[in-house]
Amino acid sequence: DQQVKQNSPSLSVQEGRISILNCDYTNSMFDYFLWYKKYPAEGPTFLISISSIKDKNEDGRFTVFLNKSAKHLSLHIVPSQPGDSAVYFCAAKYDRGSTLGRLYFGRGTQLTVWP
Amino acid sequence: GAGVSQSPSNKVTEKGKDVELRCDPISGHTALYWYRQSLGQGLEFLIYFQGNSAPDKSGLPSDRFSAERTGGSVSTLTIQRTQQEDSAVYLCASSRTGGTSYEQYFGPGTRLTVT
Structure with a gap:
């Protein structure tokens, strides 16, 4: 049962765009959301996060938007750079007893930024 | 400083053999997680250790899988009588604690291939 879904397996964008x-996501108990970036043969690295009490968090070129009513979040990268080419995983968590700290991941989106 | 390390980086084993995968978390991190990523899938939670508390084993797919964390530091994931469907990248992560706002740092993973 996939509680976090990334429906686009790939995305191709021109540099600078x-x-x-x-x-x-389907679980309304999620209260914290994260994006991870993964290069081949490496572990995922944390990129940006947002608490459910906010609707936007910005860090440099990266902004995450959260729409709780739609159970939807998005990661915006602007301007995109070729070095951003990687697999991006969306993840969510909630702290209730034994689930403390566990992350629920989507299947990832392969971003390719071409010159 | 040293990040999360995992060994071996690659493991090829015959069906039916047992394997042990090792994780060295970041020093001082009390929370440790195991995930796995099968081909084309997102990261699947396996098990979570937090300090001296009983581990959350709810993600282990079968009783052939077990994990230990000795001295609150190094962890070993053991898979007995391996099957071909166990082939995946096994990722370990650690965080300062299991609380919501603490980022999980991932190791590079162990790629397990069961022939």
């Missing part, structure tokens, strides 16, 4: 990666 905006990349928008989308993520949907």
Whole structure:
């Protein structure tokens, strides 16, 4: 049962343009959302996060938007750079007893930024 | 400083053999997680250790899988009588604690191939 869904397995964007990666979730108990970036043969690295009490968090070229009513979040990268080419995972968590800290991941979106 | 390390980086084993995968978390991190990523799938939670508390084993797919964390530091994931469907990248992550706002740092993973 996939509680976090990334419906686009791939996205191709020209350098300098905006990349928008989308993520949907089904569990309304999630209260914290994260994006991870993964290069081949490496572990995922944390990129940006947002608490459910906010609707936007910005860090440099990266902005995450959260729409709780739609159970949807998105990651915007602007301007996109070739070094951003990687797999991006959306993840969510909630802290209730034994689930403390566990992350629920989507299947990832492969972003390719071409010159 | 040193990040999360995992060994071996690659493991090829015959069906029916047992394997042990090792994770060295970041020093001082009390929370440790195991995930796996099968081909074309997102990261699937396996098990979570937090300090001296009983581990959350709810993600282990079968009783052939077990994990230990000795001395609150190094962890070993053991798969007994391996099957071909166990082939995946096994990722370990650690965080300062299991609370919501603490980022999980991932190791590079162990790629397990069961022939």
